[in-house]
Amino acid sequence: MAADKDPSVSFIVKKGSPGLSATKIENKIGLRIFQNGDILLKKVFVPDEDMLPGVNSFQDISKVLSVSRIMVAWQPIGISMGVFDMCHRYLKERKQFGVPLAAFQINQEKLVRMLGNIQAMLLVGWRLCKLYESGKMTPGHASLGKAWTTNKARETVSLGRELLGGNGILADFLVARAFCDMEPIFSYEGTYDINSMVTAREITGISSFKPAVLSKLSRL
Structure with missing residues (x-):
């Protein structure tokens, strides 16, 4: 070269x-x-x-990375939907004290929280795609979408694992596999923190990637 x-x-x-x-x-x-x-x-x-x-230029590379972040933003949405479906069926089929697990208030609250996260993630993913189709999507948009959906999905699959109790750590029930898969998805294509800084740079005009200037004078 x-x-x-x-x-x-x-x-x-x-x-x-x-x-x-x-x-x-x-x-x-x-x-x-x-x-x-x-x-x-x-x-x-x-x-x-x-x-x-x-x-x-690096700007050309950034455009490619932004497109890939859209795809990564949709991965946790699909995983979360699968976990919700599994938990929904599990809570209605498994009984405890003579009633389905779905009859308990705490379980219902967690299931509703999972569904709320999924609905919100779907809207973010849809909006990202619309911005991309119109040519208006920025690296900040893509980074925010990736960071936010993976963060919410991490919470969602964690709730699903809790709902299955002891079975939540068994690969047989698939939720445990989804729980493990969300960890690398949360980290790759830029960690949550890095993608947050990309978005913050766009909305503040200040980059925090550069190290702070060290002062020779001590305030102590």
Whole structure:
């Protein structure tokens, strides 16, 4: 790769390139269906012809990342809907003290809270898509959507796990699997904190990514 290239441009690193190694990440607790790898680049030469067309700055990369955040914002919505469906059926079918679990006030309150979260997440996801279709979506919009839906979904699947009691930690009832899957979804494509800072930068005009300037004078 030419040394004078803009560091923001992107290149395709072909499989089998000298100096490239990738090893499978083992022992994941969530999203186990996806195969993730540790990628090591050591003095890998990439020719200019392998540069991605149309990517000439970090701003171009940010547009791609914003689109992917829309897709990630919808993942927790689907997971939450599945957990709600499982809990709804479980509470109506399983009985305790001669009545369905759905008859208890605390269980009903948690189920309603789950449904409220799902309805709100659906509206946020729908709004994100409309903004994207109209060409008005900004990185801040996408980051806020991803951060907020994953945060609400994390709460929702946690409530579902509570509703199933001891069965909530068994993979047989699927809620435990969804609970584990939400943890990496909450973190990837930018953590909740990073996406929040992206949105805050947009609404305040101040970036908090840069480290604070250290003063030589002590206030003590």
